[in-house]
Amino acid sequence: xxxxxxxxxxxxxxxxxxxxxxxxxxxxxxxxxxxxxxxxxxxxxxxxxxxxxxxxxxxxxxxxxxxxxxxxxxxxxxxxxxxxxxxxxxxxxxxxxxxxxxxxxxxxxxxxxxxxxxxxxxxxxxxxxxxxxxxxxxxxxxxxxxxxxxxxxxxxxxxxxxxxxxxxxxxxxxxxxxxxxxxxxxxxxxxxxxxxxxxxxxxxxxxxxxxxxxxxxxxxxxxxxxxxxxxxxxxxxxxxxxxxxxxxxxxxxxxxxxxxxxxx
Amino acid sequence: xxxxxxxxxxxxxxxxxxxxxxxxxxxxxxxxxxxxxxxxxxxxxxxxxxxxxxxxxxxxxxxxxxxxxxxxxxxxxxxxxxxxxxxxxxxxxxxxxxxxxxxxxxxxxxxxxxxxxxxxxxxxxxxxxxxxxxxxxxxxxxxxxxxxxxxxxxxxxxxxxxxxxxxxxxxxxxxxxxxxxxxxxxxxxxxxxxxxxxxxxxxxxxxxxxxxxxxxxxxxxxxxxxxxxxxxxxxxxxxxxxxxxxxxxxxxxxxxxxxxxxxxxxxxxxxxxxxxxxxxxxxxxxxxxxxxxxxxxxxxxxxxxxxxxxxxxxxxxxxxxxxxxxxxxxxxxxxxxxxxxxxx
Amino acid sequence: xxxxxxxxxxxxxxxxxxxxxxxxxxxxxxxxxxxxxxxxxxxxxxxxxxxxxxxxxxxxxxxxxxxxxxxxxxxxxxxxxxxxxxxxxxxxxxxxxxxxxxxxxxxxxxxxxxxxxxxxxxxxxxxxxxxxxxxxxxxxxxxxxxxxxxxxxxxxxxxxxxxxxxxxxxxxxxxxxxxxxxxxxxxxxxxxxxxxxxxxxxxxxxxxxxxxxxxxxxxxxxxxxxxxxxxxxxxxxxxxxxxxxxxxxxxxxxxxxxxxxxxxxxxxxxxxxxxxxxxxxxxxxxxx
Numbered sequence: 001x002x003x004x005x006x007x008x009x010x011x012x013x014x015x016x017x018x019x020x021x022x023x024x025x026x027x028x029x030x031x032x033x034x035x036x037x038x039x040x041x042x043x044x045x046x047x048x049x050x051x052x053x054x055x056x057x058x059x060x061x062x063x064x065x066x067x068x069x070x071x072x073x074x075x076x077x078x079x080x081x082x083x084x085x086x087x088x089x090x091x092x093x094x095x096x097x098x099x100x101x102x103x104x105x106x107x108x109x110x111x112x113x114x115x116x117x118x119x120x121x122x123x124x125x126x127x128x129x130x131x132x133x134x135x136x137x138x139x140x141x142x143x144x145x146x147x148x149x150x151x152x153x154x155x156x157x158x159x160x161x162x163x164x165x166x167x168x169x170x171x172x173x174x175x176x177x178x179x180x181x182x183x184x185x186x187x188x189x190x191x192x193x194x195x196x197x198x199x200x201x202x203x204x205x206x207x208x209x210x211x212x213x214x215x216x217x218x219x220x221x222x223x224x225x226x227x228x229x230x231x232x233x234x235x236x237x238x239x240x241x242x243x244x245x246x247x248x249x250x251x252x253x254x255x256x257x258x259x260x261x262x263x264x
Numbered sequence: 265x266x267x268x269x270x271x272x273x274x275x276x277x278x279x280x281x282x283x284x285x286x287x288x289x290x291x292x293x294x295x296x297x298x299x300x301x302x303x304x305x306x307x308x309x310x311x312x313x314x315x316x317x318x319x320x321x322x323x324x325x326x327x328x329x330x331x332x333x334x335x336x337x338x339x340x341x342x343x344x345x346x347x348x349x350x351x352x353x354x355x356x357x358x359x360x361x362x363x364x365x366x367x368x369x370x371x372x373x374x375x376x377x378x379x380x381x382x383x384x385x386x387x388x389x390x391x392x393x394x395x396x397x398x399x400x401x402x403x404x405x406x407x408x409x410x411x412x413x414x415x416x417x418x419x420x421x422x423x424x425x426x427x428x429x430x431x432x433x434x435x436x437x438x439x440x441x442x443x444x445x446x447x448x449x450x451x452x453x454x455x456x457x458x459x460x461x462x463x464x465x466x467x468x469x470x471x472x473x474x475x476x477x478x479x480x481x482x483x484x485x486x487x488x489x490x491x492x493x494x495x496x497x498x499x500x501x502x503x504x505x506x507x508x509x510x511x512x513x514x515x516x517x518x519x520x521x522x523x524x525x526x527x528x529x530x531x532x533x534x535x536x537x538x539x540x541x542x543x544x545x546x547x548x549x550x551x552x553x554x555x556x557x558x559x560x561x562x563x564x565x566x567x568x569x570x571x572x573x574x575x576x577x578x579x580x581x582x583x584x585x586x587x588x589x590x591x592x593x594x595x596x597x598x599x600x601x602x603x604x605x606x607x608x
Numbered sequence: 609x610x611x612x613x614x615x616x617x618x619x620x621x622x623x624x625x626x627x628x629x630x631x632x633x634x635x636x637x638x639x640x641x642x643x644x645x646x647x648x649x650x651x652x653x654x655x656x657x658x659x660x661x662x663x664x665x666x667x668x669x670x671x672x673x674x675x676x677x678x679x680x681x682x683x684x685x686x687x688x689x690x691x692x693x694x695x696x697x698x699x700x701x702x703x704x705x706x707x708x709x710x711x712x713x714x715x716x717x718x719x720x721x722x723x724x725x726x727x728x729x730x731x732x733x734x735x736x737x738x739x740x741x742x743x744x745x746x747x748x749x750x751x752x753x754x755x756x757x758x759x760x761x762x763x764x765x766x767x768x769x770x771x772x773x774x775x776x777x778x779x780x781x782x783x784x785x786x787x788x789x790x791x792x793x794x795x796x797x798x799x800x801x802x803x804x805x806x807x808x809x810x811x812x813x814x815x816x817x818x819x820x821x822x823x824x825x826x827x828x829x830x831x832x833x834x835x836x837x838x839x840x841x842x843x844x845x846x847x848x849x850x851x852x853x854x855x856x857x858x859x860x861x862x863x864x865x866x867x868x869x870x871x872x873x874x875x876x877x878x879x880x881x882x883x884x885x886x887x888x889x890x891x892x893x894x895x896x
Contacts, residue, residue: 004707012704015697016719019775022734023722029737035508036488037733057303057330079638082631090628100882102635105643106829107877109850111857112870115338116646122342124645135642142635144826148781151822155785155815171627185784193777193826196724206335210348211298211327219303220727222330226501226559227304228481228488236730243725244718251714334858361861438844440855474741475761478839485733491741597860604852605675608845
């Protein structure tokens with residue numbers, strides 16, 4: 001394959017600086033020796049990492065967030081992928097209406113969803129249970145998975161599916177062996193969005209968590225009401241490290257970049 | 265296929281119902297007390313200064329739930345019969361709302377012996393549904409090398425800002441901040457209680473305001489990075505900032521009086537009765553003093569005697585005025601709307 | 609051959625419809641319970657009037673007040689501007705992600721999603737350091753002898769920060785459709801002598817339109833639904849509807865009014881999404 005045009009390489013480099021800059025500021029600020037978030041930081045020290053890693057106020061919510069994010073992502077995939085395939089393939093009456101309805105969670109401000117969900121789940125006896133928290137997050141994450149899979153699948157050359165059908169594969173086998181591998185780029189993109197949206201979601205979490213299920217964004221928000229020290233930068237840096245590690249593991253074992261070329 | 269959908273619907277409903285019942289039984293266990301607190305230094309103080317007293321007396325464990333005032337209010341509103349939080353620490357206005365809506369239980373000296381040592385202005389305006397845990401006072405933090413002689417009164421300060429005396433290097437709370445309406449009231453008091461005048465003055469001042477802040481941390485960020493030379497801010501947080509090696513900054517309370525930011529403790533209705541014991545621990549003189557030393561806010565208990573080291577750092581109660589909430593509370597919504605429309 | 613399969617498929621229409629319904633049933637059921645439930649709760653709340661009556665007074669407060677109409681317009685314009693900027697800035701980057709190889713590709717993808725890894729409040733503080741009056745960018749300008757720029761506490765700052773965090777959605781959506789694109793079509797066009805610009809305009813872009821639509825939907829809805837960035841980097845005049853909703857729920861504690869605004873936003877955005885599903889040309893359908 002041809003190398004990328006030089007202009008595109010330059011552009012990508014410039015955009016990378018733009019994308020990384022504010023995040024790097026936070027990471028650098030986390031290594032300060034001082035008592036306040038300053039940039040450039042006053043001296044180098046790991047004391048704020050030490051502080052945060054000992055503090056159950058951050059560490060427990062961090063794991064709660066990871067767990068919740070993974071569960072919300074998996075649930076979104078289970079709900080959204082079959083629906084996306086059905087929407088593109090099936091000759092369903094009212095398709096547009098269904099699609100608009102399925103994407104409706106995107107149109108609802110999350111604070112309004114959160115308040116509604118709080119009172120609704122309280123009425124059905126589910127309040128501040130993990131079920132309602134997970135449901136709240138899946139509502140938010142499921143449209144991302146649905147839309148990215150729809151986008152890839154609708155743009156896909158579906159003659160290969162037809163060929164498989166002609167060659168005698170039934171619907172399920174075609175879906176599993178032909179369709180699913182082909183839409184993997186959409187699933188990967190959707191899963192990344194779903195996880196990161198859940199990982200940083202605060203409105204639903206504020207109202208539906210209890211002391212045991214508190215998530216990291218809730219801890220950070222509440223911490224910032226009365227404190228302004230580099231602990232927040234340090235926990236954010238740890239958060240970044242975890243996400244990067246997860247993506248690298250994903251890449252190592254499943255090869256994000258290779259997923260994209262599954263069909264060729 | 266319809267059958268299948270039906271079966272799935274039934275299973276889902278059954279699951280929901282099942283989980284619901286399971287949860288209802290769970291939360292009936294009286295083996296813990298859930299207490300609301302802000303994160304960080306606040307939660308630390310609760311854990312260090314109040315919890316041991318309570319756990320020693322009752323043998324019941326305390327669970328701290330972090331968050332913010334509006335969220336705690338929503339949570340107890342949604343579940344009045346079986347509240348997920350037993351002791352809340354709401355902001356003044358939220359506390360009034362909760363009291364009016366019948367979400368809280370009234371305190372009496374019989375249930376709460378230490379209430380006897382709390383001055384009336386820290387519980388009466390709330391009809392005894394809530395009692396003040398600590399008192400923050402709004403003042404001015406300033407850069408000593410730029411502003412040599414800060415004005416002694418609020419009126420002079422606002423007039424100076426509006427006249428551009430400090431340049432566009434000032435920040436103060438937005439009317440939409442949690443204590444924003446109280447701030448508007450404070451300014452109106454400097455002009456004979458005239459709210460229109462307060463808006464007029466604030467509008468004039470807005471030319472020189474870098475940002476009307478909405479969250480305390482953005483305010484501290486503005487001051488810490490020296491984007492502003494004067495910041496209208498809370499005393500405890502200002503002094504803790506100055507104490508940590510920022511002696512270029514000064515703080516004072518302009519006169520004649522200033523408003524308070526109060527944390528109001530309440531026992532939520534239908535919460536276990538041991539909640540009173542927790543609140544009593546939080547109001548006990550020795551624990552109040554330790555709390556004041558930790559977070560550098562004054563405390564209401566009259567039996568507390570501050571040691572010399574902290575005395576100058578805490579706002580004297582006679583400099584503080586609690587706004588007449590019963591008179592102005594219903595105007596808050598209108599003021600916020602007016603702020604949005606006029607301060608553009 | 610494909611036509612033959614299709615014809616055979618129509619014979620199995622009943623079966624196809626059955627499996628389609630089976631695919632849709634779980635998500636529909638889930639949303640009917642956990643999305644329609646909360647919307648219903650809000651709808652009922654929004655009909656409450658002061659004094660205990662029921663009616664449309666809360667909606668009247670919005671639609672008979674030029675201030676709220678201005679804010680709605682402002683919110684929509686902001687959404688469209690951010691979406692347009694994300695398409696313009698994000699498409700080439702998505703193209704680069706799709707075409708890059710090996711480690712460069714993995715690195716680029718990692719860089720693209722970094723804005724999403726940090727909490728919104730913390731990220732905004734990062735921007736304050738860069739965009740502030742004495743921030744890094746202005747320090748650089750001053751060093752070069754150029755005048756300072758007002759980049760914060762106005763629409764500029766809010767837009768920069770919003771485009772920054774929403775770019776990943778555009779880039780990855782575009783990249784994932786470009787990945788699926790059969791490059792042999794481009795190669796065939798090149799062999800036939802078409803210049804690269806024409807190939808891009810007539811072949812690549814139409815085939816990746818689904819990616820732009822996906823990215824556009826996600827960016828637009830997120831841009832007009834979020835408020836923390838606007839709260840921290842904007843000022844009183846940079847008001848958007850979700851920020852008003854937040855204020856009503858927290859400082860004013862006026863849930864009925866907040867609910868009415870929320871329902872209004874829901875309807876406006878749903879109409880926009882519904883309209884685009886009619887308007888946007890389905891590239892694949894054109895190809896068939």
